[in-house]
Amino acid sequence: MPDNETITLELFRYHPETDSEPRFQSYDVPYDEDWVVLDAINWIKDYVDGSVTHRWSCRMGVCGSCGMMVNGEPKLTCAAFLKNYYPFPIKVEPLVNFPVERDLVVDMEGFMDKLQDVKPYIIRDDVNDTSGGEYRQSPAELAQYKQYSMCINCMLCYSACPVVGHEDEFLGPAALALGHRYNKDSRDQGQSERLEVMLSSEAMWGCTFVGECSVVCPKHVDPAGAIQQAKAMGAQEYFKRFVMPKGAGV
Amino acid sequence: MSAGGRPTRPSGEAFWWALFSGGGVMAAIFVPAFILVTGFLLPSADAAAAAEGAARLATIAGWWPVKLVLLGVITLSLFLCAHRIRHTLMDFGMRRHAGLLKLPCYGGALAGSVWLALVLWGI
Numbered sequence: 001m002p003d004n005e006t007i008t009l010e011l012f013r014y015h016p017e018t019d020s021e022p023r024f025q026s027y028d029v030p031y032d033e034d035w036v037v038l039d040a041i042n043w044i045k046d047y048v049d050g051s052v053t054h055r056w057s058c059r060m061g062v063c064g065s066c067g068m069m070v071n072g073e074p075k076l077t078c079a080a081f082l083k084n085y086y087p088f089p090i091k092v093e094p095l096v097n098f099p100v101e102r103d104l105v106v107d108m109e110g111f112m113d114k115l116q117d118v119k120p121y122i123i124r125d126d127v128n129d130t131s132g133g134e135y136r137q138s139p140a141e142l143a144q145y146k147q148y149s150m151c152i153n154c155m156l157c158y159s160a161c162p163v164v165g166h167e168d169e170f171l172g173p174a175a176l177a178l179g180h181r182y183n184k185d186s187r188d189q190g191q192s193e194r195l196e197v198m199l200s201s202e203a204m205w206g207c208t209f210v211g212e213c214s215v216v217c218p219k220h221v222d223p224a225g226a227i228q229q230a231k232a233m234g235a236q237e238y239f240k241r242f243v244m245p246k247g248a249g250v
Numbered sequence: 251m252s253a254g255g256r257p258t259r260p261s262g263e264a265f266w267w268a269l270f271s272g273g274g275v276m277a278a279i280f281v282p283a284f285i286l287v288t289g290f291l292l293p294s295a296d297a298a299a300a301a302e303g304a305a306r307l308a309t310i311a312g313w314w315p316v317k318l319v320l321l322g323v324i325t326l327s328l329f330l331c332a333h334r335i336r337h338t339l340m341d342f343g344m345r346r347h348a349g350l351l352k353l354p355c356y357g358g359a360l361a362g363s364v365w366l367a368l369v370l371w372g373i
Contacts, residue, residue, distance in 0.1 A: 162341060163341075166343075166345060167345060199261060199264060200261055201261040201263060202261075205261060205263035205264070205267060208337040208338070208340070208341055231264075231267055231271070232271065234264055234267075235264045235265075235267055235268040235271065237264075238264030238265065238268075239264075239268070
């Protein structure tokens, strides 16, 4: 490949203080087959246009900060190699289904609220009692939830999910998978609290099992599978409450 | 109300989903066998063998335990279809009418189930 080869990036640009509407701006970037889309955006910001705004941190698929739409698909830009698109232009947009804050940065507040709603942490009555030592867990108990604990909150699944786009009440794939992760944790005692939220009308039942969330997940969490398992758990809880309206435990 | 201000009212969706889920299992296990026997094996046999096979099937379907199994399998499969159709319509922009859609979808499945029960009763 010649050293002076370039590839074109078409970046979504929107500065709400000056722009009345979004636009696309093209940049020619040096082509290097070891570069990822994030490297190209960083190069633009460092050498061409410092006003380009985007989120990133670890550059190795761990932090989940650099999720964007790359040619219409939700991707971690640190894992999207230029060589997979070369020689064609690459269109980079902010994640869909989120309000745009500025350029490639989206507003995460709604997502954070949904995460809070499922209480993604271990809930115990005896949380301060350490007299018994650590909480022991067998490999089989760990296997019940380990896959779902790999979520990095990159929000790609929210952009892939058509239900997220038209149903505000839907908690969404990552939040539901995380809620399910803690419901399946043998150390946790907060399942009833989480199911209070998850069992409400569209919070979980809005999922129509399109399955795209699991397709785009960079950590192979399989949120679609988690949601179906959570629905089965929720249905059991529903019938328990129906049969034993008072004091039905999970 | 949840931490994020989300209403936590209980939903009857769990009930419909349970029927849908049960129907999914039934449809996956039994319906392909039904289709294979009644849609391919019987029609592909010669006329005499097909008539004999159909008569045997009718005899088997006349037993009460088999009638109950058929009623369960087909009723749940109808609710599977109803739930999927309702959610497909919601995905196509009728989400605001999610409650209203229950009437034609689940009502249709119920009507089909009642008709099936009458047919099985008459065998």
